[in-house]
Amino acid sequence: MKRFTAVRFQFPFILILSCILFNVVNGQTSTDIKQLYTDVFITHQKAVIPNSNFSKPLEVTLKVYLLTITRFDEVDETLDTGVAILTTWNNDGISWNPSSYGNAESIVVSKTDIWTPKLVLLNSVETYEPLGENNDNLGTVLYNGSSSIFLGDLLSSKCKTNIYKFPFDTQTCVLSFVVWGLTHKEVTLTADPYPVDVTYFIPNSDWTLQSYQSRTYLLGAFDILELSLTIQRAPLYYTIMVGCPTILFGLLNPLVFLLPVESGERVGLSMTVLLSFAIFLTMVQMAVPASSNPMSLLLVFMIVTIALSGIIVAVTIYVSSLYYRDPQENMNIILKYFGSRRHRNKRLIVVVPELEKIEKENVKYSTEMNITWKDVCDGLDTYMMVIYYCIIIFINCLFFIIVTV
Known part of the structure; x- marks a missing residue:
């Protein structure tokens, strides 16, 4: 009987303590978030590269999400793909103390409010516009300045074809991305430890994705992110x-x-x-x-x-x-x-x-x-x-x- 009474006493205490801790961790209100936006962006200059030490380039980490292979044209030598690139960098111009804003450790912002790298497909067959230029993408900024955003688009790239073994041919196409207008002295590109993700990939009925890889290298004065795709035709x-x-x-x-x-x-x-x-x-x-x-x-x-x-x-x-x-x-x-x-x-x-x-x-x-x-x-x-x-x-x-x- 005493043991049962002790349990009845401990349960409400644990429940109350859990509620208190939950409110401490997630106690931010809309007022806190609005104040955070006001304080953070009142002096933020999105046109300036967010680098505290300009003697070193800003490091941008890239991870490619391959979404779909829409079409491959052997005659025009073009490959149409759907690609999203998770871009991560440290924004030294943004930081705050979470305890001052209801323990808010991150905020979601529009890409128009912060500096973002302008990734351009170097071997595009259409226009040289930055990825997601016409989309109002949302990014995430942590309290320590770590920023990330998904830049995605439907891309049409030039791909040298080899149809010698048609219809049992295998094609290897390369998508090369560059930060438009910024040299490796200002921005350096680094591949994520897991550089390519095909979790959301939608298979194509005519082409099978055999292999893929991603790497970064220096071409002239610019850092290049290269995504290599090997696809095989369905010959039936x-x-x-x-x-x-x-x-x-x-x-x-x-x-x-x-x-x-x-x-x-x-x-x-x-x-x-x-x-x-x-x-x-x-x-x-x-x-x-x-x-x-x-x-x-x-x-x-x-x-x-x-x-x-x-x-x-x-x-x-x-x-x-x-x-x-x-x-x-x-x-x-x-x-x-x-x-x-x-x-x-x-x-x-x-x-x-x-x-x-x-x-x-x-x-x-x-x-x-x-x-x-x-x-x-x-x-x-x-x-x-x-x-x-x-x-x-x-x-x-x-x-x-x-x-x-």
Whole structure:
């Protein structure tokens, strides 16, 4: 009973003590904050760099928050991104005693009320305006002068592209920021210990963020913050819509050698495949990036495929012309070789008349090779189909090995 009474007595005491401590810590009122603003900013000059010792540069710490990758244009070589940069520095012109203002240790101010570094994207393709210039961003100032503000914007930067392995390409783009108008003797940039944060990053359906890094370096008289992004294209769409039809056209072409010459459809089929592929190439040229430095390997692959298709048309016409040649026309040694692989051996039995005594078994057989133009055409068809399939399969394998490694 005594223990229960003691607990009942201690609980209200602890509750009252907690309320007192809470009011001591968070006792500032709107009057305190207004007075703090008045006292702090009455003599504050936001146009002056807040550095108490101008013999040393003001140190500005930067942390990049990557928000989104909006678009990547291979032809124009531009990357559109959403970026916010947490900028932190020490404002020596602002300080106060928290106990004099209801224990207020920080205040939220507009960027128009304090000095802020004017960060500009150095490799911008549009305007050279400071980040967040058109936004009324809010910053935080602590009682010891430590200041921070988020400067963010949608940026369009120049990015040198390499589409050699399109659509399995990987691009590395760099965003370079500089404090506009201030040299490293006045302001020095320092990267945060964790320089890049992707907590709020929204993925892009066409590009995957592979890696990122940030660093600062001196370029001439200015400190530069460099954000490097490595992105990889999602290849599924282009593989299905461009790569697969190209492979199909390549595998379909040599099948014309299976058609008999008598059908009269060989040349027509080969021409149809060639024209179909030419039309397809015209349709997809807008989807494949147009660049000569370097040229896309996929375009080279398509050009080689259409060139082989043209050669097949020429070979088909030549084989058809051989089929209808005069049987008495002489063949050269190369054509005889192709024909000998497909000719039909004919054995002619010649019975020699009896002169004196001839036994029944004395019969002489003679065998001769009779190669026709049809045999030559059949041999050429077989060889050409095998050769072209070997070439096409080799080219396809080589292409996918190069672009995926």
